[in-house]
Amino acid sequence: MNVVCIGMNHHTAPVEVRERFAVAEADLGRLAKQVRDMAGAEEAVIVSTCNRVEFYLAGASATAASHGVDQFLQAAFGNAHPEEVAIYRYDAPNSMAHLFRVVCGLDSMVLGETEILGQVKKAYQMASSDGHTSKLLNKAFQKAFQVAKQVRSRTGINRGAISVGSVAVELASKIFGNLASCKVLLMGAGENSERTARSLMSRGVTNLIVTNRSLERATQLADSLGGRAVALDAWQNELSDLDILITSTAATEPVVTRRDLEPSLVRRKHRPLFCIDIAVPRDIAADVDALENVYLYDIDSLEAIADKSLQARNDEREVCEHLIQTQVRAFQDWLDADTRRHGQLPPVTNSIHAST
């Protein structure tokens, strides 16, 4: 009994190769049956995301599974020759270690991201509901989900934001709590401010105002974000109940100064103001940060926080690996005991090396 993993990901194949082998969600069941037949496997799960296409097979020898998947790839994707791409091939326990790393986000492009866990869960549920999984893959995937939960709760692998937009959202949450009632003003209608605004909107922000030197461009962006536009010389009228100010204009001098904000402080009744300055040169004068209840972050401070979080996640990698190896050994022990119980040979423990 063995669990084999054969696949390609963003480490081994560029996007133009990965997209040729991508499996549509609707085809997952049909193709899982096909790959099972070709590999002579009893169980199969196909995980297909934008960064990876992986086949998890059980009940077939490593060699048969490998040949079967090669045949399947050629049959299913026509002119695609698997020899052209770096396909990795693992059998237990390396296949399990790989699956555990995948669900924990350790093998992801963004280290520690959690979206992959949902994608693998969905792939497993689809294979399971179509009857392509049984004892071994059920145990393997359930163990993987358990490991992912353990890693997330015991380590800081997904802690801290690692992009400018997500850092801004995290800081906003630590200032205001619930962002749904926050009023956001975008000064400058560039791509960066739009991206940051969209990050905030993903956390519930709905009250959005856009101001720009060109009112037409402001209106255009406001319409696309579901907000409203105001003229650049009228932005201070919004200050009394403003919560978040995002600036990214092309101005060479600060467009928001202490003198602009000070008169509104009394009207604001000590309401916090979060200023996100993502412009270079900076749009907000640095001394604004000295004002009570004003929190100013420029692009350098946001990037420094993102870098620090990424570093912290990298530092956690070793702890995660230790947890994963412990769980891989536990799974392997279960597998060996189960194999002995059923009088079969123990699985081959050497990995088939990645072919390129």
Add this chain to the structure above:
Amino acid sequence: MLGAFTAPLVFALQTVALFIGLAPVPEIERRAPVNAFLELHAALSLVAYGVFGLACVAGCMFLLQRWQLKKHKLNMLFFELPAISTLAIVNKRLLTFGLAILTVGLLAAIGLPELPEGMKLGVALAVWAFYAVIVFMQFGRGMAPSRTAWLSIAAFSFSLVTLWGVTAVGGAGG
């Protein structure tokens, strides 16, 4: 997270209370008189000081979170602490709630057969006045949350020191 911040304060207060409790108390003071107003006064005052203690802890948490946000120093604690706006609201609510309870507690003392002696009464009224000023300064133009936080710490420290002083000078009796 409030629990993690409250635990050291509770530990410190319990330790002090333990040592004070170890001191010999004259036999006459152990025989507490039975009086509904006294019990109401003591119970409500204790609850009020508990609430003020929590306000003090919330104030510390607010100042810590504010410092982290202002200095851009986001350590592990930053992610565990609640939003700064939430802490400001909690601090304000606890102060208001504590003042209301302390007011009722002090009013209950009017029903006692004899009012506490001058110094004890003066200190109790001073503590009440300190908190009343903080709470009433919230109305109108309001007060910066950081100032409220500092004052909630100062007021609680003041109440601890003065009440301990009065108890030490005038004895532990109710």
